[in-house]
Amino acid sequence: MIWAPHVTVAAIVEENGRFLLVEEMVEGRRCFNQPAGHWDPGETLWDAVVRETLEETGHRFQPEYLTGIYHWEHPTRDLTYLRFAFGGRLGPRDHALPLDAGIIGPCWLTPEEITLRQGEMRSGMVSRCIADYRAGRRYPLELLQSV
Template identity: 75%
Template sequence: MVWKPHVTVAAIVEQDGRFLLVEEMVEGRRCFNQPAGHWDPGETLLDAVVRETLEETAYAFEPEYLTGIYHWEHPAKDLTYLRFAFGGKLGDQRPDYTLDTGIIGPVWMTPAEIQAQSGHLRNVMVQRCMADYLAGNRYPLEILHSLTD
């Protein structure tokens, strides 16, 4: 069996003390996550987080720094995730944009509201990414390199 970790990206956005999350349906369960998704072939990690944020929230996103890299083993499945979380700012929202299947829509929550929803978060990475952002973790995007021959 070939081990293939799932490489994902996430956007960490705070405005006026609230964080942008996505309410979604996953395997029949309503939950909350940062705008996040899989890194697709042919794109950079930055391209991926911009695309995923648009697809799940209809907001343009401009990544400004990396807040952390997270390794998580799903406790009930044979799945490994490697998440790259980026902090940045939002641009305009496109109200006519059709969101990805399963996405209910974007929501804004305070850290206390997110904590109160801990049983409804997509996974443990949601709170950890927010905590690292709140701790001031900011790594320059220049640490990422896309090399082609």
């Protein structure tokens, strides 16, 4: 068997003390996640986070910095994830765009609401990314180079 970690991207967006999440159905369970998804061939990581945010929320996303890089092992499946989380700004929502399959829709939650609903988060990465954002972690996009 060849080990192949899943490389994913996520958008961290705060407005008025609330964080943008998406409510989604995953493996028959309703849960919350940042707008996030897999890095596709031919994309830069920042192109991937712009695409995933648009597909899951209908909002255009402008990445401004990297919040962190996260390693997570799925607790019940033999899956490893490497997540690149980007902070940035949203443009207006285009309600005419269809959302990805499984996405119920975007929602805004306070850090307190996220803590109260911890069991409903898709993984521990959701809260960790927000905690790092709130701690002021900001890394320049220039850290990610294509050669």
